Amino acid sequence: MIFSHTYKSMTKTDRPLRRADKLRQALEDDIATGALPIGTRLDEVKLAQRFGVSRTPIREALIELATAGLVEQKPRRGAFVREIGIPRLIEMFEVMADLEATCGRLAARRISLAETQILKASHIACEDALTSGDPDRYYQANQHFHETIYQASHNGFLAEQAIGLHSRLAPYRRLQLRARNRVAVSLHEHAEIVAAIVSGQAEAAADCLRQHVLIQGERFNDFVATLAATSTQQERERSSLKSASAAE
Amino acid sequence: MIFSHTYKSMTKTDRPLRRADKLRQALEDDIATGALPIGTRLDEVKLAQRFGVSRTPIREALIELATAGLVEQKPRRGAFVREIGIPRLIEMFEVMADLEATCGRLAARRISLAETQILKASHIACEDALTSGDPDRYYQANQHFHETIYQASHNGFLAEQAIGLHSRLAPYRRLQLRARNRVAVSLHEHAEIVAAIVSGQAEAAADCLRQHVLIQGERFNDFVATLAATSTQQERERSSLKSASAAE
DNA sequence: TCAATCATTTTTGTATACAAGAATGATTTT
DNA sequence: AAAATCATTCTTGTATACAAAAATGATTGA
Known part of the structure; x- marks a missing residue:
């Protein structure tokens, strides 16, 4: 593959010293493959446990995904794999x-x-x-x-x-x-x-x-x-x- | 103005109960108006002091701006108003x-x-x-x-x-x-x-x-x-x- | 029995504390 | 005196603690 599949990774010098970035990519893949089906609620603590990190990098990854349009964040109600009508x-x-x-x-x-x-x-x-x-x-x-x-x-x-x-x-x-x-x-x-x-x-x-x-x-x-x-x-x-x- | 000027606010029901969102908008405006000139380093603690919040929502706003392409985050070195060549x-x-x-x-x-x-x-x-x-x-x-x-x-x-x-x-x-x-x-x-x-x-x-x-x-x-x-x-x-x- | 209200629990959002890498400056060596 | 190395400081990245809102469930009333 010539290009990686995110906006950022093409423009930035790739030295991903942030866990949040790896997490974002992992979640991105899970969404693309359907491992996380559409509409799934992305529970921060469960994800944190699954990846063995605290909520902080999870939250940061979710925010990135939300900004990119892959998940929808409902205020005070959590993040969901975006249902695209x-x-x-x-x-x-x-x-x-x-x-x-x-x-x-x-x-x-x-x-x-x-x-x-x-x-x-x-x-x-x-x-x-x-x-x-x-x-x-x-x-x-x-x-x-x-x-x-x-x-x-x-x-x-x-x-x-x-x-x-x-x-x-x-x-x-x-x-x-x-x-x-x-x-x-x-x-x-x-x-x-x-x-x-x-x-x-x-x-x-x-x-x-x-x-x-x-x-x-x-x-x-x-x-x-x-x-x-x-x-x-x-x-x-x-x-x-x-x-x-x-x-x- | 018919539309607001962010991707998200058009698709989401607008109830911005997240400080990070307001901060993002504020920073967005500052960047657009040139109040934060291109190349400026966005110091998290200074921004936190300026807006009277902790670093957490500042970081979240910066991540949104980075994903949207307005700022560039260099790992371990901070966020900068993106220099677009x-x-x-x-x-x-x-x-x-x-x-x-x-x-x-x-x-x-x-x-x-x-x-x-x-x-x-x-x-x-x-x-x-x-x-x-x-x-x-x-x-x-x-x-x-x-x-x-x-x-x-x-x-x-x-x-x-x-x-x-x-x-x-x-x-x-x-x-x-x-x-x-x-x-x-x-x-x-x-x-x-x-x-x-x-x-x-x-x-x-x-x-x-x-x-x-x-x-x-x-x-x-x-x-x-x-x-x-x-x-x-x-x-x-x-x-x-x-x-x-x-x-x- | 059903609905509504209230207490409990869960979960998000924010603040603070801590860890680790980078920048800075002083000291030492050539 | 200049350069290199090391210690200190500063800043980011992550973990944890706390606050507040929403979900849940039980209890009470009709």
């Missing part, structure tokens, strides 16, 4: 699509020769991952592909934003089926994106990427739509979260 | 331009009749503010104009991102001259933007807004360019920060 998720996908589009537009204009090679290689890696049949491997390869584009935009701030939002959407993207031929279509879109970028067609690259991401959002939308009005809705979301492969 | 500022303006463009594109498609009225009114308010000759008033009116567009995008998450970045760029936008006819040109651009949005021309609105913001960035760029290779560079930035009127 469907409407808000759609909004976030919309912004993600736009960030990706911008990355693509800039990348088409600014990508270096070396980065072009990396981009092509990461595309091929996606194809290989698909034929290997390993969902996790495809997920990784796909992420690398997108991060390559972020980097090729030569706008570090933009890349940070894109990575940050991407990681926030990660748990929800995993819900995202299943739809068996999606991966193949996705790969075809990747090919178009690569072609647009390497040939310097900025707007084409932007449009391809926007559609590529928006379709995910729409698919996600379809997915939750089929779930609506189901009594055990939450249960099904949970189990899907664990078993579903990464289709992007 | 020129290259990074340009990157941030580039992203800002894109966020605004997206707001405009969506607003053109989704704006309600009532919001159309508000948008027109806020445009007129900008004109009035200009003729009044009061820079602060124009600054406010201009901000309201842009926030109206954010809101009209009907994407709350996008609006939050736009507001957040806007406020982070605020202190640097103030540096931004001076160039005497800029305001008049800016108003003309506003008119074009309004026209594009109310007539539903999504791409036109996006392009206008992108240019509108990018030009600020370029102006900013010009400004710092004239400053380059000057021995008392920092000094001049400081004084300009205080005296310069708001031209956007």
Whole structure:
């Protein structure tokens, strides 16, 4: 992975001599993986016991997570893994699509020769991952592909934003089926994106990427739509979260 | 002002029973206004004395500011008002331009009749503010104009991102001259933007807004360019920060 | 039996105490 | 006299103690 997945760690010189930072990362991972399901109350003393520290660094980590938007702090009532409603998720996908589009537009204009090679290689890696049949491997390869584009935009701030939002959407993207031929279509879109970028067609690259991401959002939308009005809705979301492969 | 200027306060029910939150806001304001100049070390005990609290809420506020990107925490060495380098500022303006463009594109498609009225009114308010000759008033009116567009995008998450970045760029936008006819040109651009949005021309609105913001960035760029290779560079930035009127 | 009120307990928010790394300054050595 | 090393002081990072608000549960009243 080229970038780490937090805003700060990209901009700061990495010497994490603060326990709170490690704790934040640990909690972040637990939230992303679903180990701490959405809506979970994050009890300070229990977390402190679990990690073998006092409440102080736990609180500091929770504040960081709250500021980053991953948890919600209700005054005097504690911190909860943030419940992101469907409407808000759609909004976030919309912004993600736009960030990706911008990355693509800039990348088409600014990508270096070396980065072009990396981009092509990461595309091929996606194809290989698909034929290997390993969902996790495809997920990784796909992420690398997108991060390559972020980097090729030569706008570090933009890349940070894109990575940050991407990681926030990660748990929800995993819900995202299943739809068996999606991966193949996705790969075809990747090919178009690569072609647009390497040939310097900025707007084409932007449009391809926007559609590529928006379709995910729409698919996600379809997915939750089929779930609506189901009594055990939450249960099904949970189990899907664990078993579903990464289709992007 | 429609929105408050923090990410969190838009999404949370506002009952700020945490001192740390008030402190964060106070420090945020001090940073934005330049009362705490860039690079200043934020001594925890001194801040605690100044605000009449213990170090604990101060620390929590500083962590929030660090996560939001306004201050930089060097481990074991304290927090500093973040020095944002020129290259990074340009990157941030580039992203800002894109966020605004997206707001405009969506607003053109989704704006309600009532919001159309508000948008027109806020445009007129900008004109009035200009003729009044009061820079602060124009600054406010201009901000309201842009926030109206954010809101009209009907994407709350996008609006939050736009507001957040806007406020982070605020202190640097103030540096931004001076160039005497800029305001008049800016108003003309506003008119074009309004026209594009109310007539539903999504791409036109996006392009206008992108240019509108990018030009600020370029102006900013010009400004710092004239400053380059000057021995008392920092000094001049400081004084300009205080005296310069708001031209956007 | 159900609801409302009050006491108890739990948990967050803040203050203080302590530990450890960094900055500062003096002393010593070359 | 200059530089390096060591002791002191200062500041951050963490733990603990305390205050106050909210959750919980029991008791009382209708």
